[in-house]
Structure formats: structure tokens, C-alpha cells
Amino acid sequence: MDAKTNNTRESNAMSSYKTPLLAAMISAGLMAGAAQAEEQLLIGSTSTSSSQYGYFVAVGQIINQEVEGVRASVVETGATVDNLRRILRDQVDMGLVTTNVGYHAYAGEGEFADRKVDNRLLWVYSAAPQNVVMRVDAGVTSMAELEGVELNPGITGSATEATTMAVMETLGISPDYVRGSTTDVVAGVKDSRMAGYVKSGVGNKLDGSSLDIATFTPIEVLSLTEEQADTLRQQMPDISVVDIPEGAAEGIPAYTTWSFGLAMHSSPNLDEDTAYEIVKAVMENPDPQVSALANLADVDLAELTLESGTVPFHPGAARYFEEQGYEIPDHLKPVE
Numbered sequence: 001m002d003a004k005t006n007n008t009r010e011s012n013a014m015s016s017y018k019t020p021l022l023a024a025m026i027s028a029g030l031m032a033g034a035a036q037a038e039e040q041l042l043i044g045s046t047s048t049s050s051s052q053y054g055y056f057v058a059v060g061q062i063i064n065q066e067v068e069g070v071r072a073s074v075v076e077t078g079a080t081v082d083n084l085r086r087i088l089r090d091q092v093d094m095g096l097v098t099t100n101v102g103y104h105a106y107a108g109e110g111e112f113a114d115r116k117v118d119n120r121l122l123w124v125y126s127a128a129p130q131n132v133v134m135r136v137d138a139g140v141t142s143m144a145e146l147e148g149v150e151l152n153p154g155i156t157g158s159a160t161e162a163t164t165m166a167v168m169e170t171l172g173i174s175p176d177y178v179r180g181s182t183t184d185v186v187a188g189v190k191d192s193r194m195a196g197y198v199k200s201g202v203g204n205k206l207d208g209s210s211l212d213i214a215t216f217t218p219i220e221v222l223s224l225t226e227e228q229a230d231t232l233r234q235q236m237p238d239i240s241v242v243d244i245p246e247g248a249a250e251g252i253p254a255y256t257t258w259s260f261g262l263a264m265h266s267s268p269n270l271d272e273d274t275a276y277e278i279v280k281a282v283m284e285n286p287d288p289q290v291s292a293l294a295n296l297a298d299v300d301l302a303e304l305t306l307e308s309g310t311v312p313f314h315p316g317a318a319r320y321f322e323e324q325g326y327e328i329p330d331h332l333k334p335v336e
Helices: 003-037 051-066 080-088 099-107 159-171 182-190 208-214 226-235 272-283 287-292 301-308 315-323
Strands: 039-044 070-075 094-098 120-135 150-152 196-200 219-221 240-244 255-266
Touching: 039 051, 039 080, 051 070, 051 094, 051 272, 051 287, 070 272, 080 094, 080 099, 080 255, 094 099, 099 159, 099 255, 120 159, 120 208, 120 240, 120 272, 120 301, 120 315, 150 182, 159 196, 159 226, 159 255, 182 196, 182 208, 208 219, 226 240, 240 301, 255 301, 272 301, 272 315, 301 315
Parallel strands: 039 070, 039 094, 150 196
Antiparallel strands: 094 255, 120 196, 120 219, 120 255, 240 255
């Protein structure tokens, strides 16, 4: 075989090798280009040990499956306050925010007095009624009778604790506050070292710790009077007043209490069309959310959002709700 023939065969062999390699490189380049064309969004959530983290994973999956041109990733964070600070620094695009703290950040109140955080409402996914759970034998049957009574206002450093103290101050009531972890407080109520405690409910039901106490200790849940409810509506715009129907636990009648919501808030810089498509996808795909949080099965997300939201809607979110025929309250209307 002469050198010319050998060179020709080597050249042909090289061409045969290069063709699939070139095709693979072109394909990879096209895929990379498509990935770069997608809008990348970060969702701030909470600790991975929390049931709420699973909800945000479900939301991320909905976005990735239903919103064209958007790729969402969920990141573990320190929850509400951390998410708000990350929104301020443009480190996340949206995230878990409790409606009361979201309002404080927006208005520049409390720990945000030195630096406001402009955050906008996308939707509220769960209500967190604040239940004042008391031992029946404590003899306390009304909020006013909590004056001087040993009461745990919520876990130290929690939104429940801060909100309970603010509510009591607004109503002019001064309980004798007792601090402690959930485990300590449950034990304290069971053995009568304290008369009761305040604990977030799970939708319209009492949470597991309250049901644990009720197993062997008769309990009741205190209700706001109409006058007290009106006072909170007028003086505490960061919370909602809600009516809980009969059956929060066996033998518990209907009552009225204060509540805040668990919500998805965003940066005002989130693209309007993107916000619209995300809210539309979430509102119209409830099943993955219920799979993540079973208590959402009977929740109307749109009505809950309009009832519990505390800061103005993102324009994209407002557009979706308006298209569905909802009337947006003045305090939720988008602002510049």
C-alpha cells in the first residue's frame, strides 16, 4: 500500500470520527444556549427539616413544569427574616415570608425600622391562626381574664411570641409571661405550672402539641370579643382577624382569633410576565401543593390571599387575580 492511499484512509477514518464528535459538540452547544436562555430564579424557603420546605420544593416543580422559559431552584434559608434580607440583596427572587413580618419590612417597622425591604405579595398559601389554649381548670374564659395569668406567648424568638405580646399590649392586657420551648411549655400546661399557651394552628385545627395536652387535660380556646377584634383590625394592619368554625378539636366551639399567613413574597424587580405566569401556574395546579401539605386540601388559595395579604401585590400577581374576577382590596393594589 502506497503512502498516498494510507493517508487517504487515515483522513477518511479521522473524518468518520470527527463527524459524531462535532455533532455532539454542536448539540451540547445548543443545549447550553437553551439553558442560558432560561430565566433562572431562586426561591428562598426555610430549613430542610421543616414541612414547609417540602411545599416550596413542590412549588419549584410546578414552576419548572408549567412556566415556559423559567428554571426555579429552591434554596434552604433561615426563613422569613433571612429571605427578606436576601430579597433586599437580590440573592433570591422570591421566598417564604409570614405576612406580619412582610408588612413590618415593607413599612419599615420593628427590626426593619433602620432599613425597609420593598417586598411584594404573590400569594398566601396557609393561614396560621394563633390559638390561646388554656386549661379549663385555670378558670380563664375570656381574653380580659388573662391579666396576671401565667401564659406562654409562643416559643422564644418566634413570630407567635412577638405577635402575641403585641396583641396583648394593643388590647391593654398584661399576662404573666412564661418562656420555654414547646416541649417545656406542653409539660408545664399538663402539670399546671402554667395556665395556658399560644400556639399556631394548622389551618382550622389545633396543632399536635395542643391535641397532646387535650388527651388527658381538658382545654378550651379563648375567643376575641367583637370589640377586641375591631381594635385589632384598626390598630394592627400586619395581622388578620379570623373566625374558626366549631371543631378545631373535639368539643371546641367556634371562636375568633388573630392570624398571620404563610406566603410567597417577591422582589419588586421580578419580571411582571414571569410573576403572572408563576401565580397562574400555582393557582391552577393545587395537587402537588396538597401532596406536600395535606392541610391545604380545603384551602381556596385565591380567597386566602385576598383575606390575609398585608403588602401590595406584585403587578403580575394582581393581573392574574383581576383576570379571574376578584376585586383587589385597596391595601393590596400594586404600587410603583
